[in-house]
Every structure is written in C-alpha cells, then in structure tokens.
Amino acid sequence: MIGHAKLLDELARLVKRSKADATSVCAESSVYRVSRFAYEAIHQDLVQESFTAYVKVIAHKRVGVAVTDTFDRPALSRCLEAAMEIARHAPPRKDLPPLPDGYEEITTRDYAASTAKVTPHRFLTTLKRLFQYCQGLGAQLAGSFVVGEDELAVVNSSGVACYTASTVCGAKLVTMYRALSGFAGGASRRIEQLDLEALLERSLKQSLHRREPVTLPLGAYEVILEPEAVAELVTWLGYIAFGAKAVQERTSCLAGRMGEGLMARRVTIVDDGNDPAGLRMPFDHEGVPKQRVALIERGKAAGIVYDTAYGQLYGQPSTGHALPPDEVEGPLPAHLIMEPGTMRREELIRSCRRGILIPRFHYVNGLLNPREALMTGLTREGAFLIEDGKLKAPITTMRFTQSLLEAFSHVLGVSKERQLVADPAQDPGCAVMPTVRLARFRFTGRSED
Amino acid sequence: MTPAHLPKDLVLAAVRDLKRRGVDDGNVRFERLLHESLVVERSQVQSISLSESAGIGIRVLIHGSWGFASTPHLTPASVRRAASQAIAIAKASASINRRTVRLAPVEPATAVFRSRYQIDPFEVPLSKKLDYLLWATNSLLGPKPIKRATGHMDFFKRTKFFASAGGAQIEQHLVESGAGLEAVAQQGNEVQSRSYPNSHHGALAQAGFEYVKQLDLVGGAKTSQSEVLHLLRAEPPKAGLTTLILAPTQVVMQLHESCGHPVELDRVLGQELSYAGGSFLTTGRLGTFRYGSDHVTIVADATAPGGAGSFGYDDEGVPAQRVELIRRGLFVGYLSSRESIARLDHGRSGGAMRAEGWDVPPLVRMTNVNLEPGEATLEELLHDVKHGYLLATNKSWSIDDRRLNFQFTTEIGWEIEHGKVGTIVKNPLYTGITPQFWGRCTGVSNRESWQLWGVPNCAKGEPMQLMHVGHGAPYARFDGVAIAPAK
Numbered sequence: 048m049i050g051h052a053k054l055l056d057e058l059a060r061l062v063k064r065s066k067a068d069a070t071s072v073c074a075e076s077s078v079y080r081v082s083r084f085a086y087e088a089i090h091q092d093l094v095q096e097s098f099t100a101y102v103k104v105i106a107h108k109r110v111g112v113a114v115t116d117t118f119d120r121p122a123l124s125r126c127l128e129a130a131m132e133i134a135r136h137a138p139p140r141k142d143l144p145p146l147p148d149g150y151e152e153i154t155t156r157d158y159a160a161s162t163a164k165v166t167p168h169r170f171l172t173t174l175k176r177l178f179q180y181c182q183g184l185g186a187q188l189a190g191s192f193v194v195g196e197d198e199l200a201v202v203n204s205s206g207v208a209c210y211t212a213s214t215v216c217g218a219k220l221v222t223m224y225r226a227l228s229g230f231a232g233g234a235s236r237r238i239e240q241l242d243l244e245a246l247l248e249r250s251l252k253q254s255l256h257r258r259e260p261v262t263l264p265l266g267a268y269e270v271i272l273e274p275e276a277v278a279e280l281v282t283w284l285g286y287i288a289f290g291a292k293a294v295q296e297r298t299s300c301l302a303g304r305m306g307e308g309l310m311a312r313r314v315t316i317v318d319d320g321n322d323p324a325g326l327r328m329p330f331d332h333e334g335v336p337k338q339r340v341a342l343i344e345r346g347k348a349a350g351i352v353y354d355t356a357y358g359q360l361y362g363q364p365s366t367g368h369a370l371p372p373d374e375v376e377g378p379l380p381a382h383l384i385m386e387p388g389t390m391r392r393e394e395l396i397r398s399c400r401r402g403i404l405i406p407r408f409h410y411v412n413g414l415l416n417p418r419e420a421l422m423t424g425l426t427r428e429g430a431f432l433i434e435d436g437k438l439k440a441p442i443t444t445m446r447f448t449q450s451l452l453e454a455f456s457h458v459l460g461v462s463k464e465r466q467l468v469a470d471p472a473q474d475p476g477c478a479v480m481p482t483v484r485l486a487r488f489r490f491t492g493r494s495e496d
Numbered sequence: 497m498t499p500a501h502l503p504k505d506l507v508l509a510a511v512r513d514l515k516r517r518g519v520d521d522g523n524v525r526f527e528r529l530l531h532e533s534l535v536v537e538r539s540q541v542q543s544i545s546l547s548e549s550a551g552i553g554i555r556v557l558i559h560g561s562w563g564f565a566s567t568p569h570l571t572p573a574s575v576r577r578a579a580s581q582a583i584a585i586a587k588a589s590a591s592i593n594r595r596t597v598r599l600a601p602v603e604p605a606t607a608v609f610r611s612r613y614q615i616d617p618f619e620v621p622l623s624k625k626l627d628y629l630l631w632a633t634n635s636l637l638g639p640k641p642i643k644r645a646t647g648h649m650d651f652f653k654r655t656k657f658f659a660s661a662g663g664a665q666i667e668q669h670l671v672e673s674g675a676g677l678e679a680v681a682q683q684g685n686e687v688q689s690r691s692y693p694n695s696h697h698g699a700l701a702q703a704g705f706e707y708v709k710q711l712d713l714v715g716g717a718k719t720s721q722s723e724v725l726h727l728l729r730a731e732p733p734k735a736g737l738t739t740l741i742l743a744p745t746q747v748v749m750q751l752h753e754s755c756g757h758p759v760e761l762d763r764v765l766g767q768e769l770s771y772a773g774g775s776f777l778t779t780g781r782l783g784t785f786r787y788g789s790d791h792v793t794i795v796a797d798a799t800a801p802g803g804a805g806s807f808g809y810d811d812e813g814v815p816a817q818r819v820e821l822i823r824r825g826l827f828v829g830y831l832s833s834r835e836s837i838a839r840l841d842h843g844r845s846g847g848a849m850r851a852e853g854w855d856v857p858p859l860v861r862m863t864n865v866n867l868e869p870g871e872a873t874l875e876e877l878l879h880d881v882k883h884g885y886l887l888a889t890n891k892s893w894s895i896d897d898r899r900l901n902f903q904f905t906t907e908i909g910w911e912i913e914h915g916k917v918g919t920i921v922k923n924p925l926y927t928g929i930t931p932q933f934w935g936r937c938t939g940v941s942n943r944e945s946w947q948l949w950g951v952p953n954c955a956k957g958e959p960m961q962l963m964h965v966g967h968g969a970p971y972a973r974f975d976g977v978a979i980a981p982a983k
Binding site: 079081082083085086087088089090091092093094095096097098110111112113114115116117118119122125126129130133136137138140141167168171174175178189190191193219220221223296297298372373374375409410411412413414415416417418419421423424425427444446448472473474491492493494495496 | 533535537540541542543544545546547548549550551561562563564565566567568569581582584585586588589591592593594595621622623626630643644680682685686687762765766767769770771773776855856857891892893894895896897898900901903905923925927929932957958959960982983
C-alpha cells in the first residue's frame, strides 16, 4: 500500500509540473496474493504487487496518453513527457470535453484491516482442513483463493483529487466425486465474511448426488438460474447494451428503444457503485463520482452509462463510468444489480413442475447478434433436472442459444435472496443478483465425448 | 520512455542469493515491455497511448513446492525482499502439499535471441503511422449505413533477461506489429460488421512496421466496405447439415479453442479447473486417440518465423521447439512445461511456459498452433461441393469446459453451389463436437493459401494472463456440419 498522502502528493506534483493545457493522472496500485490448488496440492502461489499510472494531457486540443507501471518520480516524469510528446504529434480533436472538476474525496470505507492482515498460515490451515474433509469423503478438491488490497487515485488540473483504498478476498471451490463435480464461489471485502467451509458444503452438495447424470433432449425448458448464472448473462448485457458507445453505434439492443418494454415487469437492473451489497467503488477513472443508473426499470429500457466524452455527445453529465484513458470501449457498467423478488429460492424450485436448475454457465458469448442480445453458453457443474419441485438428477453439459431479451420477457419468479458475484483475481467489477425462474430457455446442443 | 539499461547484474546477484538460500530450483526474470497503441474512429484519433512496464519476477522451488513474487523496483533491496517472499510462499505451500514437484531436465543455455524485423515500429514517426491509419480508416467511410469505422495499430517491444540457479543466462528481444480495420453498418434493425484483415486484432506478427505496410489496409478497406453493405441485405444460411469450407481467418479460432487449449498439459492435469476448465484429451488418450481425419496434422511451432507465439526460449529457459500435437488425425503430443511433462515421465519439456509479464509466473501457453497445409488449392476444395458454405472471419466463440461442444459465428459467409462461390449470407452459425468435426475434415488447402495470424488476448490463469499466440491456417473443408442462422 502506498497510502493516500504519498499517492495523492506524487500525482498532484506531476499535474503541477505539466505544461499542458489540462492534465489528468489516474493511478491504480494493488497487492494480491493468489493461491491455486488442485488434487491436494497448491500448484501456484504468488504475491503480485502492481502499480499503473495513466497520464493524459491535452495541449492545443491534442490529446496524449502514456502509461507506466513504475511508481517513482523519474518514471512518472518520463510518462508525462511521453504523453506530451504524443500530444505534440496528435491531430487536434473536435468536441473535446473539459476535464471533470471539483471533486475531492479520500475514503477507506471498504478497507478491512482483518483482510489485509490475513496470514498465509491461516489460509493454509483452512485449506488443509478442506483437503482432509474431501479425502474423507473420497472427493477431490480444486480451486483458488485470493486476498488483495487496492488503491485508486485520480488527480487533475481542474481540481479533482480523490483516493480510495479497499480490500477484497475471494475463493472458488470445485469438488469432484466420480462423474460429478460441484462449484461454489464467494467474495467479500472482509475475510471474516468469506466462509470457506460453507462454500465447500455448497460445492459438495452438487457433486455428491447419488444419481448418475442424465442426458436431456434438446429444446426449450423452464429454467431456474442461480445468481452466478444470472450474473454471467447480465454482465454480458452490460458489455453489449448498457454503455453509451454501443447505443451510439446502434449495436445495443437499447438503441432506439428507450422507454420500451424489453423484459418482464419483474426485471429491474441498475448499476450502482455505491451499493454496500456490492464491491463499492466511489468514483471512476476520470475522478467522477459514481451515480446509480437505472438501466432496465420494471422491464422497460431506462438508461445507459456515460463518461465525460459520451456524456457531452448526448448532452448528459457523466454517470461515473469511465474506463482508464487508454481504453477505447467507452463507458461500461461494473456494478450491476438486479432488484430482488418476493419468493425464496426453495419456493422457486418447489413451484417448478419440470425444468433445469443452473448454478452457473461456462463460456457465455454475447456477440452473436447484440441487437437481439442473442447469447450462447453452456451448463457446467451442478446443473440438475427438476421434476415436481424436486432435484431429480444431475444433467450432462448442454448448450443454450437464446436471446436474453426473450428469456427475460417470461419471468416466472425472482428470489428475495441475492448474492454478490465477483471474481477478484480476474476483474474488479461485481454483480449482485437474485435467483431467477424463466419460463423458456432454448437448449441447442450438448457435449458428447 | 524507459532507460534502455538491462539490469543483468541485479538479476545475476538475485540468482546467487537464491542459491545461497538453498532453493531446489529457481530463476529470476527481468522483463520490460513497451506497447504503443493507436486507435482512430470516425476520422478522429480516439486514443494514442504508450505504456511501459518493467520489473523482476522470482520463481523458486523449495521442498517440491513453488513460490513466486515480483517487484517493479529495480534495486537490490527490493529484489531481495521479493526473493524472501517467494521463498516464504514456497515453504508455506510445502507444509501442506502431499505431492512434490519434479522437473524434467533442461540444459542451461547462454544465449541472445532477437526476433527479426526490418523497420523498428518505434522509430517510425507517429505522424506517419497516424496518417496511414486515418487514410485507411476513412476509406471505410462514405455510404450512409456505415455508422462506425475503426482502425488500430499496435506495436510491442519486449526485452527479457532470464537467469536460473541451474546456470542459464538468456537475453531476448522481441518486436511485434499489428494493425486492422473494422466497419459497422446499420440499416433499420440490421447491424453488421466486417473486419480487415482479421477480427479480434488478429493481424499481429513478430515483425516490424514492414508487416503493417504489407497488409494493404487501404485496399482491404474497399473490400470490407462493399461486403458490410452487402451483409445488410443478405439472407441468412439455411439450417441443416452441410459442407463447410472455413477460411484461414476462421480456422484460427477453431484451432485455438478446439485444439490449442485442450492440449495444454497443465489444464489436462487439473490446474485450470477453477477457471477455464479441463480437457477431453486426457493422458490415457495420448498416442491412441483419433482426434481428426488423415488430413489433420497440427503442430505447436514456437520457431515459426513471424509468429506471435514465437520466441527463442520459454520462461523456464527451454529452447523453442516444433512439437507435433496431431499427426494425420492421431493425438500425439501436448503443450508442456518441465513440471507437467515430468508428471507423465515423458522426456523433456516442450518449451511452452510463458508469463504475460514480470509480475506473474509462467503457465503452459500456446505457441503457434498451426494446421499444416495440405496439397489442394482452394478451387480444388470447392470443386466437388454441390451445396455448402464458405465462412470467414470469426465473430463469436464458445466451447464447453472440456473443449468438446463448440459453437462459432462468423462475420460473413458465401453460399457454395456446384463448386462456385456465390451469394453472401449473413449471421452464419456452426456447431459441432471437436473430434467428430475434425474427423469430418475432407481437405486442407496448400501452402499458397496458408496464413499465420495472431491472437493477442488468449486468456488463462488466475490472475488472468493475456498471451500473444499464433495460428497458421489454410482453408479447410468439413462435411456434415450443423449450420444455422444466428437468431
């Protein structure tokens, strides 16, 4: 950890030194420990200490961006010079928005000392216990465990100076027993809220089922998607539909349909970087505070997210969804949240006469036909056939090809319980999702060996 | 942007320190990466950025367990601290591991490897690169339905110095260049895209700026513009079982997902179960499993000139090799590391261990996974096709966690009627089961149409590492494939 005083001071010093008309510096710093294990052995264990500073300068309407991974004054100065050099050679840009101004914040509200101080010994002791428990059952265990500290700071020449520090931890457990496997994942800002034993129990419940997997005919099925599965679909929707760039290019399924009913009235999706149920992030990479944005409101297309550039294009203020300045994807949501329903997860299962329970998907791709939010992907561990409200048997891997708009137009129920879904070793974003029961979901293929 | 100094003394001192501390094995790897990225959109410069990353990673094996730590600070104190962290991690893991790591032997090399290029892309003036990119990208614009025209150039310069406790000292200098265009057109509810010369930044080679010049972006823009406008009024393919000919720009993704990933031996041994999954190419199938037809020979060739997955030595100091994976349809080899190959008692590492950068340990990665060319021309492949489709340029991709059931869509297709390429079809989607699909391969085109493409964003590992890999691909014909419109 660099700390807010030193980090903000160094960035401010750099901004002050800049001879550009406007300068913005964004810095990310992190220390992560990632352990991966399979079959009773840790096969990868590492400490990753990283720092990235993005320097963006605007000189005579010309923009230059340079990036460095080294946190010291000479490297930051070279980075600033490189950005200036690029700006000198860049053509002038039309309609450049001014840098955001007037936001100062220092927050460590999501920094938990307990997480930062977790010792390797503590994790190894727990892991050893999990290994032994699985061995006792004749099951095998694989997975990963991550614990990390993050800092993000933005300083610009228009008065932005903000800093946040946070901690995060997460685990993914895959259990295998004969032909079946199970999965459970969890993440939290606080290590005491990450219950590895409970995750193991959830994963084992899927893999220790007494029935052999059954192969189902292809076609449309009623499905109950658990939070991880819902998160994968909605996160893809975020990527292809909820950003202003996709709307501007009209590849988004929301383009030209704002206010129209695209989904069932039971569906409300927002992006909220300040919801304590998620992994909060108070501001974006331009130093703009994150706004809560309603994206789908009671089934209707309600909004999209902006950064300053796309905000100016649409005559809207930035919603605080800018990516780092060297990214060209445009603004994207990173804290997607679906409003809860009224039923319990168990009730959703009990009320299903014949359907499929899906805990998570594998390799979802939403680029097939983004205008219709057509997606494909596969079931993975823990998918079960439901008959007469009971889990009948595990199923073999099946592929779906389905328009998400069509699937979410026929919602039979949404659970009141929601789960934080995040993979902190891969991505700083998150989703908070309920279990969702859908009337029809189209399966178009199956895996065969 | 960075001082050109290669901190050999610091690396060698760190290796001496590791040996003093009694590691079973270990290495210290310095890396510096410069990446210049240019993106233009709608006649405007969207982004020009130059990124610099440099640091040292230390990997140690103690009591049969691995530890890894890294530092961006190139000072003796920081490097010693990273070494201590790596050692502590390895010792902690060893306290619970019931299986100890064994390593296949490697001869310690002293070598310098420099990739070949004619024009250093970092020496080409920025204004010249931008002018060319704007010219090419503007060539996509004009007709009203074209809503977006994007052009990109990427240049990489990677410098590495690897030294091991076993005595290796290897210096490598790798230069890569890439460029491409994409047009997005819209009319009513129809949105179509067309990329040139390949999608997903696939025009990437271990080469200098001469590679970008050879791509003929301006000429390609005219073709892409015409094709994307045609796609707006095209019909989709008819659903059913048919004959497909895949162009090299789609064979790339077919190879990547259905062959490259399942032959990664660490994945086969379960080390990717918590993220990307496993593989159907289990160790018991090596040498006996029929993966494809006699037309199918696939190699992993880290020595391929110009390949985005080429190098002199991997990140364990193992020399680059050409490894047979599939020989005339038979599964015969894996992508491997010193550890994974030793688990099979199968000789020496295939030299496929690479790390994305200095701050992560290496994993088994694809090099250049190439479908070897056959003898037919494209015309000969087409000749006896009564009805089928020619598909080009990957759009979407998905495959199951054992790499069996795949589904791809491509940007464009053409109907084939009685051996002739006919009208354009939109939104083609095809699907299959890996060994059944490759088993129905009835022909592969010759060296003349074989192309080496790059994949700059092959994702694997936790934390995720994005690797540059290559794929050499000819046209390939498959019978009895399920095709459908993506809807």
